Amino acid sequence: MTEELLSVSGLIKEYRNSSGAPIRALDGVDLTLSRGSTLAVVGESGCGKTTLARSILGAVTPTSGSVRFQGEEISSLRGSALRQVRARLGFVQQNPATSLDPRMRVADIIAEPIRAHGLVREGQLTQQVAELAELVSLRPAVLQQRPMELSGGQAQRVAIARAIALRPELIILDEPTSALDLSVQAQVLNLLLELQHQLSLSYLLISHDLDVVEHLSDTIAVMYLGRIVEKGATEELSRSANHPYTSALFSATPSLDPAARRKRIVLTGDVQSSLLDMQGCSFRSRCWLWEKLGEPAVCAESQPLLIQKSSEVLAACHFSEQVALAAPSGFNET
């Protein structure tokens, strides 16, 4: 049994909309991440994946539920205790152009977390920054430059160097490659894999790019409207989905394979807002399978629970065994 580094259980975060009605950004999320592995959280805008990341960083106080990191409850920590836990968590954001301070030199950007936590004396700092730059393959000359002088790939390397500066065990990667050009994306993905191996890092990867997710992750959790609708081992889940939303997401990811064009599932409508009073399955209004099965009543009556579907996968669908069978070999458009 591998050791759990992070465990999230029963996490709920409620907000109120402009008319005062409660909205659940997170609606009972359970997750675990074991040391040295990568967990990917996928889903569309508004599914709650960013709120989840912010809860783990202690930047959002959950309404209820728990976030334990190395056995310590993060959601109840304040002040210096929270600061100490944050030193063990790295964070890489989507767009390095906006996440790096334009007025600072690269060397100071990388050194900032080390200074903030007062861990080493200035004399050793230069040495340490140089080592970090080397780890992420940045030329020493880059350390004297400012963010606007960097290419997108270099800027993301700087963000990664800063994230590993305090030698954290867990790094939260929020869409780490989606602002990058294709040729640069491969460089950054390779770097992330190398660092994980060298430094035994664990990653929590937040992304809507399923190609990237499939490449980096060991397990995937698919979120829809604040809930996890399917989670399990990457290889099994990407091969055959047990939830109609998962299969739609995978089939909608555009690939170079000409055959994939005919298998695309096009969902109708948009993600709804997560108002609390919804009965039944929250994916129902967009579910291609529900339609195909003749709109069974159970989907409108009871919210499906996340239950074990195979040795490595859990899914929350009343008809999960139908997903692979009914998935299109010539599904058409609306």
Next chain:
Amino acid sequence: MTTPLLEIQDLRVAFHHRGRAIDAVRGVTLQLNRGEILGIVGETGSGKTLTGLAMLQLVPSPGVVTASKLTFDGIDLLDLNRAGMAALRGKRISMIFQDPATSLNPVYTIGTQIDAVLSVHTDLDRNARREEALARLVEVGLPDPQRVFDTYPHQLSGGMQQRVMIALALAGDPEVLVADEPTTALDVTIQAQILTLLDRLRRQRGLAIILISHNLGVVSQTCDRVALMYAGSLVEEGKTDEVLQTPAHPYARALIASMVRSGHRKEPLKVLSGSGPAPGTIPTGCAFAPRCVMRVDRCLTDTPELIQFGERSVACLRAHEELVHD
């Protein structure tokens, strides 16, 4: 053989800065037929967006557009004055952009914005324009068009806003739609809806589309032909499946080889080292030569022309080695 709807030969866009001309687009030659979807792909700074803007005389000042030919349905676009272009733009050639939230006017309702386009390009009276606007919203797959008609842009989701943008762009019944990264700001399931919609409009109305994208997957799923740009020039052009399955230009090959492939989880990806040259710093000879694994001495001195091999064109001095004995 039919004549192409849009013909572009040796298109150049230059910006003059401190007495020096910086070429951002350096000789693009393309054709677009009726009912065809042509993809223009490339990375940041490759000139793909400027190529699209040049077709509608929308290149921002002080950019200068030149071409040996730039015609739409026989009309010389370079010769057209502002009024002539204004009559064409929105009516016969339209454009949509990446971010619908910034392209729509936040202070007018959707209905008012569509009505403005219809009142310029049609002779319909007020009531007929309203009917027409509602029909347009239905055409792009918006449920409840009455409600959408009376809403402001911020009340709609990103996917609905992009549908509104497409409805606006199509309100004048154009023959050509230039779509610049139309799905980049959208979620994948909404992206699939928009791409399906573009394909349907092409089939139903014979609309010709230029789809500008950095996403090879999107292009593969949507386009009949694809043109790949690097440093302001075309490096390869041809049928989408041929180019993407068996790329001939070393840049195209390196780019496609660097993509994530399923079944190779956590394996190192092939990396295309270095980065593209910035406009104004493009080396002599082949612009890709400094990064190219196939480079020979003459690549540093001779500029490769786009040469046709059957249905494919490639700008590489060594292209015949790849394509001739195939």
